[in-house]
Amino acid sequence: MDLDLILQTFGKLIGGAGTTIALIVPALMLGIVLATVLAVMRMSGNGLLSRLARGYVFVFRGTPLLVQIFLIYFGLGQFSALWKSLGVWDWPMREAFPCAVIAFALNTAAYTSEIIRGGLLAVPFGQIEAARACGMSRLTVFRRITVPIAIRQALPAYGNEVILMVKASSLASIITIMEITGIAKQINSQTFAPFEVFTAAGILYLAMNFVVAMGIRGVEWKLTPHMRRRA
Structure with missing residues (x-):
């Protein structure tokens, strides 16, 4: 094993980490907005909205992310004339x-919507009743009781989803995006040292996910004062 090559490769891959972050952050932001809408649709009590949200989740959870990337990258561009006729900007x-951002956002929204729904369903009804008995309005109950408890319940699962998305970003190299894995493939084609090159890539992904895990743990610690007192 060539340690010097691993260090040299690691230095080159750090530039690709910026592209990976640029892919993941907007995808997660768009995904959580769409996931919130889907979760509200599922819990709205409206049969049509609930079925639409359920169908969306079924499709995007039941098909591989790589297939979704291919369909969006190679498929949507074929309808350029349609987008222009509808007045839609077809550059994306x-x-x-x-x-890639669109594919990641649509995919993570399906999983995150179920995480959000699970967090909302985990809120003890007794606490909601107690808040209403104290004279709180529905909006105040939702803002001060439901949302904080739901976030605490959903945070560990959402942390896992963020980590999975960081790892799934490696699929973007399939459509010529030079993120960590894309650069690693390029270096491997020049050095013919796959063990060293992809060891460096694995270490970088591990470091990024360590930061994510510590960040999620810090937020969870911040949101659970009773656990801090017990510790």
């Missing part, structure tokens, strides 16, 4: 980077 459908 013609470029790899926005297509």
Whole structure:
């Protein structure tokens, strides 16, 4: 094993980490907004909205992310004339980077919506009743009781989803995006040292996910004062 090559490769891959972060952050932001809408649709009591949200989740959880990336990258661009006729800006459908962000956002929204729904369903009804007995309005109960408890309940599972998305970002290299895995493939084609190159890539992914895990743990610690007192 060539340690010098691992160190050299690691230095080159750090530049790709910026691209990976640029992919994941907007995808997670768009995904959580869409996931919130889907979770509200599932819990709205409206049969049509609930079935639409359930169908969305079924499709995006039941098909591979790689297939979704291919469909968006290679498929949507074929309807350029349609987008223009509808007055829709078709640039995102013609470029790899926005297509990858869209695919990641749509995929993570399906999983995150179930996490949010599970967090909301885990809120003890007794606490909601107690808040209403104290004279709180529905909006105040939702803002001060339901949302904080739901976030605490959903945070560990959402942390796992963020870590999975960091790892899934390696699939973006399939559509020519030079993130960590894309650069690692390029270096491997030049050095023919897959063990050293992909060891460096694995270490970088591990470091990024360690930061994510520590960040989620810090937020969880901040949101659970009773656990801090017990510790």
